Amino acid sequence: MDRYLRERWERLFDQARHELEEEQCVAALTTAGMDDLVRSLERAATVYSRQEIHRLVTKLHPSLQHIQSFTAAISSAVQYNPIACLVWGGIQAVLQCACDLPSMLEDMFDLIADLNNTLPRFDIELVLYKDREELQWPLQDLYEEYMNYCTTAVRYLNRTPQRNFLAKLWTSSPQQSLQQTKDRIRKHIKTFEKEVESIHRQDVRSQNLNRIKNLDIQSPELRDEPDEGMDASPRKTVSTVSMFKNYAFVGRDRELDSLHTKFFPGDQPESQDTKQDVGNPICCVLHGLGGTGKTQTALEYTYRYREAYNAMFWLSAERDPELASSFALIALKLGLVEKDGKNDAGGKHDQIKAIQEARSWLQQTDQQWLLVFDNVEDIRDLETYLPTETKSRGSVIVTTQRPRSRQITKDFHNIELDSFDDEWGARLLFKYLERDPTDEIEDSLARETSRIVGGLPLAIATIGGYINESESSVKEFLQIMKRSSNAWTDTQHTRTKHYERTLGTVFDIALKELTEGPRNLINILAFLNPDSIPEDILLAPHDSEEVAFLSKRADLLEMIRILRRRQLVRRETSGAEPFLCIHRSLQWSIIVDLSRVHDHRWKVYHQAFVLLRRGMPMSSPIQVPEPEKWPQFERYTPQILNLRTHCLWPEPPVDLPVDFAHILSDMGTYMWHAGLVDDGSEALETAEHILDERGVREVDPLRGDILGNLGILSGFAGVSQRREGMERRLKALKIRKEVHDDIPGKKITQDDRTRLYIAESDVAYGYLQEEKFDKVEEIMERCLTQYKTWGSEDEIPYEYAKYYYLISFVRASQGSIKDAIRESRRGVELVTKSAGAEHSVTQLWKFSLANLLYHSGDMSESLRINEDVLATRRRACGEFNAFTLESYSTCGALLLLNGNVEKAVEYLDSCLERRKRSCWDREGVARAHYRYYSVLKQLGETDKAAAELKAAHTIRDQLVKECESYLRDTDPDNELAVFDQMCSMWAGRFTGKIAQR
Numbered sequence: 001m002d003r004y005l006r007e008r009w010e011r012l013f014d015q016a017r018h019e020l021e022e023e024q025c026v027a028a029l030t031t032a033g034m035d036d037l038v039r040s041l042e043r044a045a046t047v048y049s050r051q052e053i054h055r056l057v058t059k060l061h062p063s064l065q066h067i068q069s070f071t072a073a074i075s076s077a078v079q080y081n082p083i084a085c086l087v088w089g090g091i092q093a094v095l096q097c098a099c100d101l102p103s104m105l106e107d108m109f110d111l112i113a114d115l116n117n118t119l120p121r122f123d124i125e126l127v128l129y130k131d132r133e134e135l136q137w138p139l140q141d142l143y144e145e146y147m148n149y150c151t152t153a154v155r156y157l158n159r160t161p162q163r164n165f166l167a168k169l170w171t172s173s174p175q176q177s178l179q180q181t182k183d184r185i186r187k188h189i190k191t192f193e194k195e196v197e198s199i200h201r202q203d204v205r206s207q208n209l210n211r212i213k214n215l216d217i218q219s220p221e222l223r224d225e226p227d228e229g230m231d232a233s234p235r236k237t238v239s240t241v242s243m244f245k246n247y248a249f250v251g252r253d254r255e256l257d258s259l260h261t262k263f264f265p266g267d268q269p270e271s272q273d274t275k276q277d278v279g280n281p282i283c284c285v286l287h288g289l290g291g292t293g294k295t296q297t298a299l300e301y302t303y304r305y306r307e308a309y310n311a312m313f314w315l316s317a318e319r320d321p322e323l324a325s326s327f328a329l330i331a332l333k334l335g336l337v338e339k340d341g342k343n344d345a346g347g348k349h350d351q352i353k354a355i356q357e358a359r360s361w362l363q364q365t366d367q368q369w370l371l372v373f374d375n376v377e378d379i380r381d382l383e384t385y386l387p388t389e390t391k392s393r394g395s396v397i398v399t400t401q402r403p404r405s406r407q408i409t410k411d412f413h414n415i416e417l418d419s420f421d422d423e424w425g426a427r428l429l430f431k432y433l434e435r436d437p438t439d440e441i442e443d444s445l446a447r448e449t450s451r452i453v454g455g456l457p458l459a460i461a462t463i464g465g466y467i468n469e470s471e472s473s474v475k476e477f478l479q480i481m482k483r484s485s486n487a488w489t490d491t492q493h494t495r496t497k498h499y500e501r502t503l504g505t506v507f508d509i510a511l512k513e514l515t516e517g518p519r520n521l522i523n524i525l526a527f528l529n530p531d532s533i534p535e536d537i538l539l540a541p542h543d544s545e546e547v548a549f550l551s552k553r554a555d556l557l558e559m560i561r562i563l564r565r566r567q568l569v570r571r572e573t574s575g576a577e578p579f580l581c582i583h584r585s586l587q588w589s590i591i592v593d594l595s596r597v598h599d600h601r602w603k604v605y606h607q608a609f610v611l612l613r614r615g616m617p618m619s620s621p622i623q624v625p626e627p628e629k630w631p632q633f634e635r636y637t638p639q640i641l642n643l644r645t646h647c648l649w650p651e652p653p654v655d656l657p658v659d660f661a662h663i664l665s666d667m668g669t670y671m672w673h674a675g676l677v678d679d680g681s682e683a684l685e686t687a688e689h690i691l692d693e694r695g696v697r698e699v700d701p702l703r704g705d706i707l708g709n710l711g712i713l714s715g716f717a718g719v720s721q722r723r724e725g726m727e728r729r730l731k732a733l734k735i736r737k738e739v740h741d742d743i744p745g746k747k748i749t750q751d752d753r754t755r756l757y758i759a760e761s762d763v764a765y766g767y768l769q770e771e772k773f774d775k776v777e778e779i780m781e782r783c784l785t786q787y788k789t790w791g792s793e794d795e796i797p798y799e800y801a802k803y804y805y806l807i808s809f810v811r812a813s814q815g816s817i818k819d820a821i822r823e824s825r826r827g828v829e830l831v832t833k834s835a836g837a838e839h840s841v842t843q844l845w846k847f848s849l850a851n852l853l854y855h856s857g858d859m860s861e862s863l864r865i866n867e868d869v870l871a872t873r874r875r876a877c878g879e880f881n882a883f884t885l886e887s888y889s890t891c892g893a894l895l896l897l898n899g900n901v902e903k904a905v906e907y908l909d910s911c912l913e914r915r916k917r918s919c920w921d922r923e924g925v926a927r928a929h930y931r932y933y934s935v936l937k938q939l940g941e942t943d944k945a946a947a948e949l950k951a952a953h954t955i956r957d958q959l960v961k962e963c964e965s966y967l968r969d970t971d972p973d974n975e976l977a978v979f980d981q982m983c984s985m986w987a988g989r990f991t992g993k994i995a996q997r
Contacts, residue, residue, distance in 0.1 A: 723963075
């Protein structure tokens with residue numbers, strides 16, 4: 001059985017079973033068939049003294065024949081009896097609950113009988129088409145609808161009479177729900193019957209062909225003599241491919257190779273000796289979101305592998321009249337019908353005749369041929385045209401937006417076409433600009449442009465056309481796009497060569513058929529993280545009217561299924577939990593559309609906010625590491641950040657409430673712990689702006705929290721944000737002092753005192769960046785006095801860990817390197833106890849310990865710890881995190897000093913390559929370039945070394961000009977010292993006051 005089918009059966013079964021268990025319908029889980037159901041109802045008649053149940057069972061019995069047929073079909077399809085048995089259990093649960101409600105008993109029996117009679121009898125289909133998997137999809141839909149009705153009815157009946165009245169105010173009654181369920185079941189039955197008819201046609205066609213073969217009949221229409229349109233030479237290709245080759249085409253080599261390998265599995269694909277046996281043609285379906293380049297990939301295949309075929313036919317398959325017309329042209333091209341006169345494939349009768357002639361030729365020829373069915377809506381529409389058994393190697397390419405098309409040939413393959421990554425997206429953009437990037441900066445901007453539109457080829461092509469038409473640059477377009485929706489709107493409706501549709505048309509077509517529920521859902525998804533939206537966060541609390549349509553898992557899964565069928569979302573189930581993805585270009589298109597009506601945009605924002613607010617954890621009021629909350633922060637932070645972005649862009653922004661500022665503030669501590677410096681700073685600046693817009697007073701605890709975290713994040717950036725970071729820390733301290741002083745003495749809590757001294761130690765961190773160690777010592781000794789009144793090192797390990805961390809640098813600056821290392825090791829022990837060995841704060845403490853070990857002369861131990869920190873950061877923070885890149889850079893520098901030049905090259909090359917995909921501060925990038933220069937210089941690679949030095953000096957000169965006051969005391973002849981002083985102390989320094997031993 002297909003993996004997707006099996007997984008869906010299991011999911012539907014588990015969901016229904018879980019819902020019955022929640023309603024405590026234990027007996028339903030052991031009901032195995034009609035006999036068990038009848039016995040349980042007869043027992044209920046005795047227990048509840050309800051003799052009318054016997055009459056109702058007799059009345060129900062005829063409809064149970066439909067259930068017997070239904071469950072037999074399920075058992076035959078899935079080969080796992082409990083899934084089918086749960087249908088009987090669902091009926092048992094509904095009727096058992098109804099027995100306790102005299103006023104509803106007969107009504108519920110009648111409703112179940114009515115529902116049962118809606119189901120078809122599956123007996124004939126079971127005998128004829130027992131193993132056909134394509135019948136399982138509608139069968140699953142029927143199963144899902146039936147079980148959903150049963151569980152809904154059980155929940156309704158289990159409410160007390162007093163609550164039933166209130167329930168009717170917000171949910172449908174079983175009678176109302178029944179009609180809706182019956183309507184959906186009838187729709188699924190039509191799908192089922194259509195599938196049966198399709199299978200029947202295939203079987204009849206196959207039987208007729210077998211009769212022809214057995215009778216050895218060779219019809220004149222099936223002749224294999226090349227006509228005037230068909231050259232006998234195997235290298236002369238007859239073709240109806242009318243589109244010119246797309247010389248802007250880039251990439252897709254893997255998909256093109258995959259196509260050709262499937263069509264020609266031999267080592268010499270063009271050789272007549274490698275032909276496969278007579279049988280069905282090989283069919284490959286290219287599927288993906290509109291605009292991913294399915295048509296262009298198929299077109300490129302026809303040009304790249306033209307020599308492998310004697311005939312190629314391009315068929316426009318979006319609408320049936322176009323498909324019939326283009327298929328009839330095959331006969332005209334081959335000379336099977338006359339070009340002039342009665343049989344010119346023009347009239348309806350003549351067109352049918354031409355289609356028959358073309359199909360017969362494809363079945364009987366020994367020539368190699370290719371059919372391309374472009375833009376197919378329903379793959380079943382091809383059955384009229386597609387040859388079944390062929391003498392030659394028949395190859396078929398289908399392009400469609402529909403995922404997982406059902407199999408229509410014996411040798412059948414689905415190939416998903418995804419969007420480009422940043423590199424290929426940038427290459428495509430410059431193809432359309434008809435030039436190469438002017439420098440690395442422009443290439444980086446092109447990559448960013450590709451990333452913003454999710455690498456969608458159609459979006460990139462239209463952007464290229466827009467830039468050419470407006471005579472602007474990549475940088476100018478990107479700036480306009482970030483400031484305003486106008487560039488995106490104009491681009492959406494810009495036509496470009498090689499594409500028939502504009503970007504806006506592609507999305508309009510994809511969205512127009514959605515009903516209210518799925519459309520509301522995809523609007524919400526557009527506000528969230530397009531790459532990964534955990535499915536569970538979309539389930540709404542039952543008391544939230546704004547998102548009531550998402551309160552039932554069954555309804556949510558049905559809406560997701562509809563969106564998946566339209567290729568609007570992708571559902572991934574390979575990880576620990578299922579999650580959804582939405583293409584970035586589609587996301588932008590929806591956001592721009594919503595921005596046209598402010599109230600509608602606000603409504604969708606609020607729906608997304610309600611879903612996120614209930615699951616987002618609150619951070620510690622005293623900012624201690626909370627590793628147990630990291631999984632929840634990791635799930636929700638990307639969603640909150642995207643919600644923020646799409647509330648601010650395009651203008652005018654959504655008027656965000658103070659509640660949203662609270663959520664952004666809660667993320668602040670996690671953001672700096674996780675090394676998400678740029679994202680964290682932007683989020684907290686938005687929170688501060690919300691407080692300003694809402695008139696929140698200056699001396700407000702929330703404002704103090706926001707400024708404190710902004711000060712910490714500024715410290716990671718280096719010299720460019722050193723002054724601003726210190727100002728924020730001092731302002732946060734001032735606010736917390738005033739808030740603390742306003743609290744009556746008897747009401748001051750330990751948390752209030754801790755928060756005040758957190759602000760004190762935050763200021764000490766700021767002085768650490770400036771190497772003002774006397775002030776660091778003064779503040780931290782004052783903090784230590786307080787810590788001792790609060791508890792021991794074992795009781796408040798994180799506060800003491802901060803003391804030892806900061807004071808270790810003070811001792812190093814005083815020349816007491818052994819004391820510094822001892823204090824640093826104690827800090828690592830305590831922070832490990834508080835946060836855990838894997839936490840990024842623990843890794844920061846260890847990274848600084850390794851820096852002090854370098855200054856002590858213990859190079860090997862310093863390198864060992866740094867490599868251990870790098871491995872942990874790669875695992876915990878990711879390859880492209882700023883913390884990880886700093887570790888790569890530091891390890892490379894230490895390896896050079898240890899004489900391992902080859903490995904130093906490897907680390908620094910990895911560092912600078914990865915930084916292209918990250919948001920690393922300019923200071924760290926400049927120092928990494930300088931370190932790489934030093935390595936390449938030692939290797940004698942002068943040209944590459946000169947390029948790295950130039951890159952380092954360019955950034956250095958900018959920063960020296962911007963931050964002259966912080967760098968004036970640094971010896972300009974000591975280049976390493978300049979680069980060190982530009983960087984944060986948290987990034988490690990090989991020079992400076994801590995190096996003076």
